[in-house]
Amino acid sequence: MKATYFLANFLITSLSIMVGLSLSKLARPAIPAIAHHFGTKGRYEEVNPHLLDDILFVNKSLVAPPSPDCRAIHMVSVIRHGTRYPTTKNVKKIARLFELVVSHASGSASWLNDIKTWKMWYTEDMDGRLVEKGRDDHRHLAMRLAQSFPTLISEDHLRANRIEFITSSKHRCVDSVKAFQEGLHRLWDVQDMDYKHYVDDSLMRFFDHCERFVESVEKNKTALKEVERFKSSAEMDAVRRKISSRLQIPYSQFTPGNLAFYISGQFV
Known part of the structure; x- marks a missing residue:
């Protein structure tokens, strides 16, 4: 980063x-x-x-x-x-996550109602x-x-x-x-x-x-192999399953490459 x-x-x-x-x-x-x-x-x-x-x-x-x-x-x-503020890219991800919870999460917990009634006030023009x-x-x-x-x-x-x-x-x-x-x-x-x-x-x-940085890091798909290992780890899988259970949203909706990082800190 x-x-x-x-x-x-x-x-x-x-x-x-x-x-x-x-x-x-x-x-x-x-x-x-x-x-x-x-x-x-x-x-x-x-x-x-x-x-x-x-x-x-x-x-x-x-x-x-x-x-x-x-x-x-x-x-x-x-x-x-x-x-x-979050960057435009992350505002879009937050919006998709929020829409997923509002549309598919179920349960009677007060915290879930608080989330569903929260106003998504981040806008793309905030852009960091x-x-x-x-x-x-x-x-x-x-x-x-x-x-x-x-x-x-x-x-x-x-x-x-x-x-x-x-x-x-x-x-x-x-x-x-x-x-x-x-x-x-x-x-x-x-x-x-x-x-x-x-x-x-x-x-x-x-x-x-820096040409070396651009070529060997930014354009190198193996440069962030530790991140990829984490996303496919047993720990991340456990987080996804726990989130799925608490929100009562199908496990398949939480892929390690998109929403898991943004939601794990809030519901674990």
């Missing part, structure tokens, strides 16, 4: 400026308990639960220099895009675009990084163009890098500067331009 990123390249001069932040105590977000079972990448809140109580929390002991004589002179951050949570991911990350590395990430360096932002052309990455800069602008109340970034797919999506 390919991930897309943007790059923040932080350069330092001889200046040493400490930035004081007023940490905001935000209300704990209403996140369903089942949320951590989904998604291919861990949320920042999963890695650092303190962020649920204080979204700008920083454990300064983790970013302290190894010696009092050390000082930060350069920083490169490779940052994945924020939380996004950033959601507001994804923008917040990067606004808040920018503020936390500024607190963690105040000599590298400062208003003076931002205004002097010593902080460079590079992104791929993917809309979710461009929107993420804009949100990151928005976080810095909000932090320092910068109102007289526009956002600035560079698009460089040869760097940020190098795999699209």
Whole structure:
């Protein structure tokens, strides 16, 4: 699975400026308990639960220099895009799964009624675009990084163009890098500067331009043989049978190549 990123390249001069932040105590977000079972990448809140109580929390002991004589002179951050909608391909798969359950599932369980009365609100035009949570991911990350590395990430360096932002052309990455800069602008109340970034797919999506990767991985049907083994494994077969039993839908409707991955996390 390919991930897309943007790059923040932080350069330092001889200046040493400490930035004081007023940490905001935000209300704990209403996140369903089942949320951590989904998604291919861990949320920042999963890695650092303190962020649920204080979204700008920083454990300064983790970013302290190894010696009092050390000082930060350069920083490169490779940052994945924020939380996004499913891609068009996956929206179509979710829609087919939903229609299958609505049309064929039977039983009196309350959870089944909840599923059948749920409104399928994903639309194909969402196509992996950033959601507001994804923008917040990067606004808040920018503020936390500024607190963690105040000599590298400062208003003076931002205004002097010593902080460079590079992104791929993917809309979710461009929107993420804009949100990151928005976080810095909000932090320092910068109102007289526009956002600035560079698009460089040869760097940020190098795999699209790597002939060896394209030929030996993307066009190679054996490159994902472990995935194929998993789809035909006894474990996957057990999941399909359990789902079939719980929804009372024929086992044959759940093939390992289409719906099983999307439904197993919800009904196992």
